[in-house]
Structure formats: C-alpha cells, structure tokens
Amino acid sequence: MQRTSLIDKELQDKVLSDQGLTFSEKILSLKRSDEPGKIALASEIMVAKVDLAMAHDGTAPLAIKVLGELGIKRVWDSSKVILHIDHTYPASSEHIANFHSIMRKFAKDQGCYIQEGNICHQYMLEHFVVPGMLVIGADSHTTTQGSLGAFATGVGSTEIAAVWASGKIWLKVPDSVKVVFDGRLPLGVYAKDLILFTIGKISSEGANYKAIEFTGSTVKDLSIDSRATLCNMSIEAGAKTGIVEADSVTKEYLTSLGREVLVDVHGGKEAIYDKVVEEDVEHMEPYVALPHSVDNVKAVREVEGIPIDQAFLGSCTNARLEDFLIAMKMLKGRKIKKGVRFIVTPASKSVYEEVLKKGIMDVLLEAGALITAPTCGACVGTHCGVLGAGEVCISSSNRNFIGRMGSSESKVYLASPATVVASAIEGVIADPRDYLR
Amino acid sequence: MKGRVWKLSDNIDTDVIIPYKYKARSIDPKELAEHCLEGIDPEFSRKVQKGDLIVAGRNFGCGSSRDQAPIAIKASGISAVIAESFARIFYRNAINIGLPAIVCKGISKETNEGDIIEIDLGEGTVKNIMTGKSLKADKHPEFLEKMLEAGGLVEYYKKFGKFPWE
Ligand code: SF4
Numbered sequence: 001m002q003r004t005s006l007i008d009k010e011l012q013d014k015v016l017s018d019q020g021l022t023f024s025e026k027i028l029s030l031k032r033s034d035e036p037g038k039i040a041l042a043s044e045i046m047v048a049k050v051d052l053a054m055a056h057d058g059t060a061p062l063a064i065k066v067l068g069e070l071g072i073k074r075v076w077d078s079s080k081v082i083l084h085i086d087h088t089y090p091a092s093s094e095h096i097a098n099f100h101s102i103m104r105k106f107a108k109d110q111g112c113y114i115q116e117g118n119i120c121h122q123y124m125l126e127h128f129v130v131p132g133m134l135v136i137g138a139d140s141h142t143t144t145q146g147s148l149g150a151f152a153t154g155v156g157s158t159e160i161a162a163v164w165a166s167g168k169i170w171l172k173v174p175d176s177v178k179v180v181f182d183g184r185l186p187l188g189v190y191a192k193d194l195i196l197f198t199i200g201k202i203s204s205e206g207a208n209y210k211a212i213e214f215t216g217s218t219v220k221d222l223s224i225d226s227r228a229t230l231c232n233m234s235i236e237a238g239a240k241t242g243i244v245e246a247d248s249v250t251k252e253y254l255t256s257l258g259r260e261v262l263v264d265v266h267g268g269k270e271a272i273y274d275k276v277v278e279e280d281v282e283h284m285e286p287y288v289a290l291p292h293s294v295d296n297v298k299a300v301r302e303v304e305g306i307p308i309d310q311a312f313l314g315s316c317t318n319a320r321l322e323d324f325l326i327a328m329k330m331l332k333g334r335k336i337k338k339g340v341r342f343i344v345t346p347a348s349k350s351v352y353e354e355v356l357k358k359g360i361m362d363v364l365l366e367a368g369a370l371i372t373a374p375t376c377g378a379c380v381g382t383h384c385g386v387l388g389a390g391e392v393c394i395s396s397s398n399r400n401f402i403g404r405m406g407s408s409e410s411k412v413y414l415a416s417p418a419t420v421v422a423s424a425i426e427g428v429i430a431d432p433r434d435y436l437r
Numbered sequence: 438m439k440g441r442v443w444k445l446s447d448n449i450d451t452d453v454i455i456p457y458k459y460k461a462r463s464i465d466p467k468e469l470a471e472h473c474l475e476g477i478d479p480e481f482s483r484k485v486q487k488g489d490l491i492v493a494g495r496n497f498g499c500g501s502s503r504d505q506a507p508i509a510i511k512a513s514g515i516s517a518v519i520a521e522s523f524a525r526i527f528y529r530n531a532i533n534i535g536l537p538a539i540v541c542k543g544i545s546k547e548t549n550e551g552d553i554i555e556i557d558l559g560e561g562t563v564k565n566i567m568t569g570k571s572l573k574a575d576k577h578p579e580f581l582e583k584m585l586e587a588g589g590l591v592e593y594y595k596k597f598g599k600f601p602w603e
Contacts, residue, residue, distance in 0.1 A: 034602075045578055047602050058457065062464045062504055069591045088461055095462045140502040140526055156504040156530035158590050162600055170580075170602040204448060205496040209525050238499065238524055293448065380457045380501075401452040401500055408456075408476045 011037055012263065019268035022176040023243055024211040026265050027151040031134045033168055040173045042272075047170050051133040051150075053163045056084040056120045058380075059138035061099040062157035064106050067164055074110065076167035081112040082128065084120035087376040092383035118374055121145070121316040122347035125228060130254060131246035132263030136163050141316055141398065143234045147227035148254070149246030149265065151211075154235065174211040174240045175274035176267070181218035183282040188433035190326075191226035192318055192396070192416035194218070194279070195233040196287040200297025202277065208238035210274060213267060218281050219244055224253040225322040232317045233398050236294040286432055288394070289414040292402045300419055300431050308392045311336075311424035312405075313417055314345030314372075315379040315397035321354050323396065323417040328360040330421045330435040336368035337427030343385040345372045369424075381406040394423045438537075438558070439566070440490040440516055444550040445477070447494035451506040451527065453477055454498070460505040466512035473509040487514040490556075492548045494520065497538075498527020507531040507538075517556060519544050519563055519574070532581050535589030539563065540575040547572060558582070 015021065015029045021039065028040040034047035055063050060083055067075075075081045083103050091097035100116075107114035115123055120137070121144040129135055131149030135142060138160035145152035155169070163169050181194055199206070212234045219227065227244045234242025244250075245266050254260055286300040313319060313327060324346070336342045344364055346352040352374055355361050364371060378385030379397040387393055387406030393413070395405065400412035415423070418432035425435065453476040455469055463469060474481040491510065497520035498506060507530050510518065517537040521544060531538035539556065541563045548554065553566040556574070564571040577585065580601040587593035593601050 058460060059502070059504070065464060066591060070594050087457075093462070099461075138502060140500065154502045154526055156502050156526060156533065158504050158533040159529055162533075162590060162594075166600060166603070168600075168603075204499060205522070205524075208496065208522065238496065240525060382457055382461055399450075399452070399500060401450040402476045403456045404452045 015039065016265065019270045021268045022211070022271040022273070023213055023245060023265055023267040024151060024174050024176055024241070027132065027134060028171065028173050030263065042173050042175045044173045045170060046173060047168050048134055050080070050136050050163050050167055050169055052080050052082060052128055052135045053160060054082040054084060054120060054124065055138035055157070055160050056086050057089070057096070057099055057103060058087045059157045059160065060103050063138060063161040063164065064102055066158050066161035070161065070165055072165045075112060075164040078110050078112040081110065081164055083107050083112065083114040084118070084123060085114070085116040086119050087380060088382045089117050089375045090373070118348035119316045119376055121232065122320065122351065125224065126257065126348060126350055130259050130262045131250060132261065132265055136160065136169055140235045141232050143239065143242045144228050144232040144316055146231035146234070146241050146243040147224055149244065149250055151241055151243070153241045172209070174209055176211045176213055177207050178213050178215060178273045178276045180216035180276065180278045181214065181281050182216045182278070183218055183280050185218060185281055186284060188286050188418055188431070188436050189281065189284050190416045190418060191222055191229040193284060193287045194281060195230050196289055196297050196414065197284055198277065198279070199233065199237045199295050200287065202237055204236060204293060204295040205238045207234065210239055212237065212239045212242045214242065214244050220247065223322055224249065225320040228320065229317055236398055286416060286419050288419060288429065289400055291400050291411040291413065294398070294400060294414065300415065300429065303429050304431060306392065306429040308340060308394050308423055308428060310341045310343060310385060310387065310391065310393040311420050312343050312378045312385060312393055312395040312397065313420050314343065314377060316347060317398040318396035318417050319345060319347035319351065321351055324351070324355050324360045326418050327421050328363045330418065330432065331363050331367040334367055334425055336424045340424055340427050341385070342369045342424040343372060343378055344369045345377050345384060346374045348374050378405060380404070394420050394429060396420045438516055438556040440488045440554060441486070442490050442492045442548055442550060442552045442554055443485065444548060445491060445493040448496045448499055449493055450500035451498055451503050452500055454506040455503065455509040460503055464505070466508050469505050469509040470512035473513040482513055485513050485515065488516050489514060490554055491515055491518040492520070492544055492554065493518060494545045495522045497523050499524035502526040502530070504530045504534055507534050507536045511536040519554070519556070521545055532577070532585055533590040535585065535592065537585055541572050543572050
C-alpha cells in the first residue's frame with residue numbers, strides 16, 4: 001500500500017514539475033489508468049480514472065436505464081456519483097415528476113448523493129470540486145468546474161452510465177488554447193463580455209476538442225463567480241474544457257467552504273499551445289450575442305433599442321451572488337419597464353439565501369422582478385419563463401439556438417447580467433453603463 | 438451502406454435536433470424521432486425513410502449534451518451522419534448509441550439533397566453515386582469502430598462483457 005503511494009508521489013512530482021506539459025496533459029497523466037506512469041500527450045487517446053461523475057434530471061433517467069441494460073447492479077463508487085434534480089424543479093408535469101422519482105429511487109438504492117433545487121454546476125462548485133480533479137458530467141456545461149482548477153468535461157447519458165459502471169473514461173488528450181486577458185475591466189464590462197467577445201472572435205467551433213486555459217492579469221483578479229462564467233461558456237466555442245489554474249483566489253474560496261486543493265496543477269512554462277489569443281480588456285465594452293448563434297456577437301451599442309418581452313437573470317452562467325449585487329446596484333430606486341417580464345432565478349439555494357440576507361430581494365421585488373426557485377427553468381425552455389412565438393428575450397444564460405427557450409419563432413439575445421438589467425429597465429436592449437456611473 | 442441524402446448546414450445544434458421539451462418528457466426513441474429536426478423542417482420525421490443519410494457542414498451536433506439527439510436521428514431511420522466536422526459530445530454520443538458519425542472533409546460541397554451516397558467504412562471512403570465523385574473519410578479509432586460494429590456501447594458490453602477501451 002505504502003509502496004504504491006510512494007510511486008504515485010514520485011510520478012506526481014515528476015509530472016507536476018515538467019515544464020513541457022500543459023495543464024491538461026499533467027492532470028490526465030496523473031489520472032491515467034491504461035498505462036499508469038506514462039505521460040499523456042496531446043492527441044493521444046487514453047483511459048483515465050474519474051473523481052466525480054454527475055448527471056441531472058435531463059440526462060440521469062436515460063443513464064439509469066442504460067446502466068440497467070448493461071446489467072450493472074452497483075455503481076463503481078457511490079461516493080463519487082452525484083445526481084442533481086435541477087433542470088425542471090419542482091416538476092412541471094407528471095412525466096417529469098416520474099423521472100425525478102426514478103432518480104430518487106436510484107440514489108437511495110445505490111447510496112449515492114442526490115440534491116434537488118440547485119443548478120448542478122453551481123452546486124458542484126459549492127460542495128464538491130477541488131483543484132486537480134477529473135470531473136465528468138452528463139451535461140455540456142460541466143466545463144464550469146474548470147474555474148476551480150479541475151479538468152471537467154461533458155458527456156452524454158450512455159457514457160456517464162459507463163463511467164458509473166467502471167469509474168473510467170476514454171479521452172483524447174486535448175490540444176490547448178491559451179486565452180490571455182490583460183488589463184483592468186472597464187465600467188460595465190464583466191467576465192460574460194470577455195467570453196462573448198472571445199467566442200465572437202474565434203467562432204462557435206474555434207476551440208473544438210481543445211482545452212482553453214484562461215490566464216492574464218484580468219483573470220487573476222476575477223472572483224470564482226466570474227471565472228465560472230468564463231469556463232461555463234468555453235463549450236460554446238466547442239472546447240472540451242475551460243480552465244483557470246488554482247491560485248490564492250481559488251484557495252480562499254475553497255477555505256471558506258471548508259475544502260482544500262487536491263493537487264496543485266500548473267501548465268509548464270515551455271508547454272506547446274495550439275493557439276494563443278491575447279486580449280487587452282481595456283478596449284472592451286458590453287457585448288451581446290444575437291439570435292440564433294452564440295458567436296453572432298456585437299457591441300450592445302450597435303443593437304440598442306431592440307424591444308424585448310422578457311429579461312432573464314438566471315442559469316449556471318450568471319446567477320451567482322456577484323451577479324445579484326450588480327443587479328441590486330442598478331435597480332435601487334428604479335422600476336422595470338411596464339410590460340416586460342423580468343424573471344430572476346438564482347443558481348442555488350445558497351445564492352438565494354444570500355440574496356435574501358443582503359436585502360437584494362427587496363430591491364428586486366420593488367423594481368418589479370419575478371423571482372423563481374433555483375432551477376434551470378427558462379434557460380432551457382422547460383418552465384418558469386418559456387417564450388412564445390414572436391417573443392424576444394435578453395438572457396444572462398449561455399445559448400440562443402432556435403427554440404432554446406421555447407418557441408422556434410422566439411429570439412434570444414445573450415448578455416451580461418448588467419446588460420440584462422439595463423434592458424429590463426428600458427424595455428429595449430440597453431447599455432448598462434448609464435446605470436453604473 | 439448506401440442511402441439518400443438529407444442535406445443540412447453548418448452548426449446544427451442539439452436544441453434543433455431535439456428540443457429539451459421533448460427530451461424532458463420521454464426517453465422513448467420512437468417518440469423522440471417524431472420531433473427530430475422539427476426546428477428546421479417540421480415535416481422531417483414524416484418524410485425521412487429508413488436507410489437515409491444526413492450530410493451536414495461543420496460542427497454538427499453542437500450545444501447541449503443529449504444522447505436523445507443521436508437517438509432521435511437514428512430512430513427516425515437515418516443510418517449515418519456524414520459531416521465536415523462534429524461537436525465532440527455529439528460524436529461520442531452518436532457512436533455510443535450506434536449511429537455512425539463520419540467525418541468527411543469536402544462532403545458538403547460535393548453533395549446535394551436527394552443524392553445517393555455510398556459509404557465504405559472499411560475503406561474509409563464516401564462516394565456520391567450521382568456524380569461518381571469519391572472522398573476520403575476519417576477512420577474512427579479501432580476501438581470505436583468495434584463499438585459501432587457491435588451496434589453501440591450497450592451492445593458491445595453485452596457481447597464482450599467489457600467496454601471497448603478496457
Ligand atoms: S442553467 Fe441552462 S445551461 Fe446551465 S445546466 Fe441548466 S439548462 Fe444547462
């Protein structure tokens with residue numbers, strides 16, 4: 001036993017200190033199970049041991065069915081399987097209620113963790129993930145967990161069932177793209193604007209199959225809330241994962257939640273990147289992604305004045321405390337435009353609690369917001385704000401594909417919480433900077 | 438494998454292939470197939486025939502990670518999707534459920550809707566019967582090829598008692 005851990009330690013030191021390896025190559029080398037000890041280099045197909053394997057009410061019911069078809073009675077490690085009931089919570093129909101029941105029963109039978117009423121990615125940040133982990137989730141936005149220095153990526157239901165069965169996954173070690181943001185964020189510009197700008201520039205397939213590492217002086221100053229926004233939307237450029245290496249901000253966040261770094265992984269100084277994108281954020285401004293593609297990005301000022309029916313402040317992209325503090329600041333003493341539905345959905349119960357405690361709720365209600373329970377809801381057009389034909393929504397979420405939030409004849413504009421709030425106040429797409437000065 | 442082509446553009450996302458409202462309601466392939474690609478062509482599920490193929494542009498299947506997307510396509514009768522490139526989760530999901538996802542550079546330009554295409558996975562070629570033009574397709578890694586041959590991940594596991602990468 002001791003001998004094994006000694007070898008592990010040796011391997012770990014060797015991998016962590018190798019200046020030629022990227023972050024992804026390092027983590028995957030340490031997790032490797034097909035040829036333990038062999039360095040995992042970009043483009044290589046390898047098999048890795050998984051630290052956490054999650055699914056939610058949109059993917060778990062099918063995964064549970066697949067596990068049954070495989071004839072597998074027990075998951076590989078019940079402490080590493082996490083189920084979330086979040087997409088349509090509480091259930092909006094009998095069909096969905098039945099799916100939730102299937103999940104509860106499965107969790108009970110297997111003895112694995114299940115939570116209800118927090119968006120999965122936010123809950124994973126708040127409760128489970130630490131730097132150095134390999135996190136696999138049956139949801140594309142699992143990349144969010146990269147904000148804590150983990151390697152996190154999404155798969156489908158069949159594949160998560162295979163992970164639940166074996167504790168392992170095959171992966172192609174990704175090439176890495178470095179995105180460097182430098183400078184101080186101008187007024188009204190947030191992590192959401194940075195990532196929208198970047199996706200607009202490199203396109204919705206600009207990082208297909210690759211790992212994006214976010215770095216630079218701007219990123220160093222970002223909170224975990226903001227880093228989560230960056231990593232969350234990496235998948236919108238096709239990335240396998242988005243990463244912000246752990247630093248003092250990460251450690252502080254973890255300490256406040258009673259967790260600590262597992263393995264402190266940092267990309268090597270001589271590592272080879274597929275592409276390096278450097279941006280001076282001081283020239284940036286608030287951006288919006290126009291229907292029906294996340295890379296259809298323009299400056300807010302170019303599209304100001306487009307009338308909206310709904311403004312949505314929610315989703316795993318932007319519904320954390322930081323986002324609500326911005327909303328409070330902008331809405332104090334102001335009212336939402338008559339005729340606009342301003343739907344606010346905190347990402348988790350703990351965010352909800354903070355929103356209550358800090359008096360943000362009062363400001364939002366007074367302004368005319370409709371506050372829902374934490375859930376995915378409107379983001380994915382399942383309940384709590386589904387769009388009808390011809391309706392227009394500005395949303396703090398991450399996708400504006402045709403039919404994403406409801407009718408295939410509705411339109412979704414994606415923007416930062418600040419731009420969403422400014423638009424809710426004016427009833428048209430509006431620049432947030434006027435409300436922040 | 439030979440079939441008639443349905444031609445799709447670049448960046449076809451999984452919300453268009455199968456909207457969440459249907460995915461949330463059912464995991465029954467037949468029910469999902471009825472709504473396949475509804476966002477692009479509400480009549481698709483009625484017009485598509487068994488053995489037809491989809492030829493698409495770049496980044497096919499981007500967006501949400503839903504197995505229900507390739508399941509809906511497969512259950513609608515489509516026997517393979519050939520594209521310039523695939524979003525990674527869709528590519529994995531498709532192969533896992535036994536729907537061949539074939540990368541073939543240049544295919545978009547060389548095909549029109551309704552053309553007949555012949556795929557030879559062993560040879561790694563895609564041939565347009567109408568024009569006689571043949572293109573090279575990317576080969577899947579061997580273990581994925583074996584999984585496809587077996588009909589997907591579940592079938593492979595049932596047959597061999599292990600996963601193809603084990
Ligand atoms: S909030 Fe939206 S993007 Fe995030 S997990 Fe839920 S459905 Fe997916």
